[in-house]
Amino acid sequence: MSICCSMSTSNQSLRQYSKPITAPLMMQPLGQVEHGRRSKAMAFYIKIEKYEETELYAKYKFWSVDGNCGEFEINKQSGEVHLLVQVSGDQQGHLFNRAAVKIIREWRQGRLPDMTEWAS
Known part of the structure; x- marks a missing residue:
């Protein structure tokens, strides 16, 4: 699952354009879970x-x-x-x-x- 966000410069709020991350998914290390397959980490x-x-x-x-x-x-x-x-x-x-x-x-x-x- 990929999440696309944009930051509003006026109120610094995030808008998400895809479904929200569930709690169990958020607890996984970067790059570990994406629809049952490994994905690449997006952190640099x-x-x-x-x-x-x-x-x-x-x-x-x-x-x-x-x-x-x-x-x-x-x-x-x-x-x-x-x-x-x-x-x-x-x-x-x-x-x-x-x-x-x-x-x-x-x-x-x-x-x-x-x-x-x-x-x-």
Whole structure:
């Protein structure tokens, strides 16, 4: 079962677009039950570490709990991000997208941290 929610910016309330989760299902660990079959966890924890910096670019490695690593760079002038090495098994780019968003948000605040993380 998948749950789709949207957050209202005015009152911060959640609206659900599919049937509610039952209590026994909520007690299962992430990724354990979905209509009688295993599903993938939808939670993300990504470590992000800067490993190189020049006048124009900062390069970052990022990885999740499985240890597979990817790399990207951000243009320090424009904020444009380029994937350099894709994480094995992440063909849809979920890890890269989240790591890049985290660094772009920091860049907009005038920071390029040596190390940070994404958790959702």
